[in-house]
C-alpha cells in the first residue's frame with residue numbers, strides 16, 4: 118500500500134487534477150492521497166494559502182476583503198468548471214470559507230490557522246468529488262476523524278505518537294482516501310497547521326501510520342537535483358539519497374521536500390520517492406536508509422540566506438566554565454533559536470536567522486553580553502548565506518574541505534566561517550549573501566563536473 122502526496126503545483130488547475138487522477142488510477146497500491154491547496158499555475162501566480170492569509174489578516178482588522186474572498190473562490194470555481202463538477206461543490210466551499218472568516222476572533226492565532234487550513238481542507242473535498250464523478254469509490258477524510266492529533270503552536274504542529282496507531286485503520290477504509298495536508302487537530306479540537314509547505318509532513322505521517330510500503334511525493338520536477346535548478350542550468354539528477362543527506366539538504370534550502378517530513382517515514386523505515394506529476398514515468402529520486410556510493414564525496418549542494426552571526430571573543434574563553442551556556446541563555450531569554458555555533462579557543466559565533474532579531478533586540482543583546490560575560494569583543498554580522506555541501510561519501514574521502522575552499526578562493530569568494538557538522542555528512546560555509554549564487558556555482562563545478570550521481 119502506498120501514500121501519494123500531490124503538492125500545490127500538482128493540484129493547481131483542473132488539467133493538473135486530471136493528471137493526478139490518472140496517476141492514482143494507474144497503480145492500485147495508491148490508496149491514500151494527500152493533497153495541498155491549489156498552488157501556482159505560473160511563476161507570478163498566487164498560492165491559495167497566501168490569498169487566505171491575506172484575507173484572514175484583513176478580517177482580523179475588520180477591513181474589507183471581498184476581492185480576496187472572490188480570488189479564493191474563483192480558483193476553486195475555475196477548477197470545478199474545468200472538471201465539469203456541479204456548482205454545489207463551490208457553494209459548499211464558499212459557505213465554509215465565509216463561516217471560518219466570520220468565526221471566533223478571540224484567539225487570532227487559532228482563527229488564522231483555521232483559515233489557512235481551509236485551503237487544503239476544501240481542495241480535498243473537491244478532489245474527492247471529482248474521483249466520485251469519474252465513477253471511482255473515494256472519500257474525503259478529515260484529520261480529526263482519522264486521529265491525526267498534534268500539539269505545538271500555530272505553524273509549528275508536532276504529531277503526537279498515538280496518532281500513528283489511530284491512522285492505521287485508514288487501511289480498512291473502502292476505496293481511495295483523499296486527505297487534506299498541512300494541518301492536524303490538538304486535544305482541544307483546535308486546528309493547528311504545520312509550517313509552510315507542510316503537506317509533505319502530513320504525507321509522511323500517514324505513510325508511517327498505515328505502515329505504507331512507499332511514500333510517493335509528487336511535485337513539478339523530474340528529480341531532486343544536486344543543486345537548486347534555479348541556480349545552475351540542468352543540474353545533475355540524484356537517483357538515490359539517504360534520509361540523513363536529504364534532511365541536511367532540505368534544511369539548507371532544497372525546498373522540493375520539507376525537512377521535517379523525513380522523520381516519520383524514516384522512523385518506520387519507509388522509502389520516499391520524489392516524482393513528477395507532469396512526467397510520472399520518470400524514475401524520480403528515492404530516499405532510503407543506505408545507498409551505494411558510486412559518485413564522489415558530495416551528493417548535493419544547498420544554500421539559504423538571511424542569516425546573521427554574533428561573534429564573541431574573550432581571551433581564555435576555553436577555561437571559563439559555563440561561558441557558552443550563559444551566552445545561549447541570553448538568547449533564550451529573548452526567545453531566539455540558533456542554527457549553528459562554530460567556535461575556537463577564544464571565540465564563539467552564534468548563527469541565527471536574522472528575521473528573529475530587530476535592531477532594538479540586537480542592541481539589548483549586545484549590551485547584556487558585555488555586562489554579563491565581560492568579552493573583549495562582540496560583533497554582529499548581517500546578510501550571510503550558508504552553503505551546505507552534503508554527502509555520506511565525505512566520511513571516506515579526505516580533502517573535501519580543501520577542494521571546497523580552493524574552489525571558493527578561485528572564484529574570489531571570501532569564506533566568513535566553516536563548520537563541519539559532527540554528523541560528518543555535511544560541511545557548512547558562511548559567505549556574504551551577495552556572493553551566494555557564485556559560491557554555489559563554483560562548488561558545483563568543483564564537485565560535479567563529470568561525476569555520475
Ligand SMILES: Nc1ncnc2c1ncn2[C@@H]1O[C@H](COP(=O)(O)OP(=O)(O)O)[C@@H](O)[C@H]1O
Pocket residue numbers: 123124125126127153156314335336337338340341342343344345346347370371372373374
Ligand atoms: N535541489 C532541488 N531539486 C529539485 N527542485 C528544487 C531543488 N531546490 C529547490 N527546488 C525547487 O522545488 C520546487 C518544488 O517544490 P514546491 O514548489 O514546494 O512543490 P509542490 O508545489 O509540489 O509542493 C521545484 O520546482 C524547484 O524549483
Ligand SMILES: N[C@@H](CC(=O)OP(=O)(O)O)C(=O)O
Pocket residue numbers: 123124125126153154156164166167236298299312313314315316317
Ligand atoms: N498550502 C500550504 C502547504 C503546502 O504543502 O503547500 P505546497 O505543497 O504548495 O508546498 C503552503 O502553501 O504552505
